[in-house]
Amino acid sequence: MIPTTTAHGGLTLPVLGFGTYKLKGRAGADAIERAIAGGYTLLDSAFNYENEGTVGAAVRASARHHAARDELIVTSKLPGRHQQHDAAIATIEESVARMGLERIDLYLIHWPNPKVGTYVEAWRALIEAKERGLVGAIGVCNFLPEHLDRLQAETGVLPEVNQIELHPWFPQEEQVAYDREHGIITQAWSPLGRGGELLEEPEIVRVAAAHGASPGQVILAWAIARGVVPVPKAASEARQRENLGALELRLSDDEIATITALGRPDGRLKGQDPAVYEEF
Ligand SMILES: NC(=O)C1=CN([C@@H]2O[C@H](COP(=O)(O)OP(=O)(O)OC[C@H]3O[C@@H](n4cnc5c(N)ncnc54)[C@H](OP(=O)(O)O)[C@@H]3O)[C@@H](O)[C@H]2O)C=CC1
Numbered sequence: 001m002i003p004t005t006t007a008h009g010g011l012t013l014p015v016l017g018f019g020t021y022k023l024k025g026r027a028g029a030d031a032i033e034r035a036i037a038g039g040y041t042l043l044d045s046a047f048n049y050e051n052e053g054t055v056g057a058a059v060r061a062s063a064r065h066h067a068a069r070d071e072l073i074v075t076s077k078l079p080g081r082h083q084q085h086d087a088a089i090a091t092i093e094e095s096v097a098r099m100g101l102e103r104i105d106l107y108l109i110h111w112p113n114p115k116v117g118t119y120v121e122a123w124r125a126l127i128e129a130k131e132r133g134l135v136g137a138i139g140v141c142n143f144l145p146e147h148l149d150r151l152q153a154e155t156g157v158l159p160e161v162n163q164i165e166l167h168p169w170f171p172q173e174e175q176v177a178y179d180r181e182h183g184i185i186t187q188a189w190s191p192l193g194r195g196g197e198l199l200e201e202p203e204i205v206r207v208a209a210a211h212g213a214s215p216g217q218v219i220l221a222w223a224i225a226r227g228v229v230p231v232p233k234a235a236s237e238a239r240q241r242e243n244l245g246a247l248e249l250r251l252s253d254d255e256i257a258t259i260t261a262l263g264r265p266d267g268r269l270k271g272q273d274p275a276v277y278e279e280f
């Protein structure tokens with residue numbers, strides 16, 4: 001059992017989830033079934049990943065073998081090109097149909113696309129989808145405080161989740177503090193820096209060696225210690241298990257501070273600043 005954390009509206013999530021970007025088709029479904037069999041319960045997908053069918057198939061297959069449907073939290077996301085109200089509702093209905101599930105447990109706005117200016121309209125559609133029971137809980141990704149303040153001011157409803165880019169090169173201290181103050185669960189996307197050079201950072205390698213752990217485990221334990229829910233993606237059973245091993249690792253306050261200090265002003269992996277970046 002993975003420990004849990006709870007948002008302002010009662011949504012309870014495990015402190016570690018599983019990313020599915022690029023897990024598609026039969027091989028993707030096998031990898032996701034392995035993850036569920038290994039103990040992951042929070043699954044992160046998106047309309048734009050073109051794998052909602054695969055995720056839904058893995059969830060349905062797992063319900064027959066390893067995990068009851070109500071133990072899993074299946075997530076998907078509304079793409080930028082469908083933020084207008086009617087398009088958003090149709091897209092959510094399409095996501096549910098593609099998953100082949102009765103409802104999606106957590107549905108997020110994928111990017112605010114603030115220059116387009118329709119994210120409040122999209123948020124109203126998500127509120128309606130929740131009221132209709134199409135989705136269980138609602139949240140956002142890549143929202144800055146100014147975007148969240150606007151949702152609160154114009155709809156009176158705050159997201160339960162804000163999924164943002166977060167890893168040691170980009171620790172997001174201010175956004176994490178804002179989310180915490182508002183009872184919003186911060187999830188970390190690309191928590192392992194997409195499996196690149198971040199894992200070779202000397203300070204991370206040093207802390208890993210001191211604990212007999214791997215760099216990936218240290219990074220995930222650092223995020224969890226900060227109250228953040230990372231959603232690492234891993235295709236193989238070995239890495240899926242390795243990442244779950246982060247739950248056993250306790251870092252000292254000094255180690256956490258040392259890793260946070262690796263943050264860089266331009267630490268985003270691909271320069272995707274939600275104030276200006278747009279994804280449709
Ligand atoms: N809301 C948003 O805007 C975004 C959301 N996301 C979500 O976040 C999830 C995670 O982010 P993602 O971009 O996939 O990147 P991650 O940081 O999770 O890195 C995944 C990569 O790291 C490798 N890896 C996994 N575990 C280890 C390990 N222990 N040691 C070394 N390498 C490892 C994987 O390889 P392999 O699989 O081959 O094992 C894969 O190549 C996505 O899958 C998606 O669900 C991602 C980007 C944006």
Ligand SMILES: O=C(O)C(=O)[C@@H](O)[C@H](O)C(=O)CO
Pocket residue numbers: 021046110270272279
């Ligand atoms: O993977 C996602 O959820 C995204 O939002 C993408 O922007 C992804 O980060 C990407 O880099 C696509 O090129």
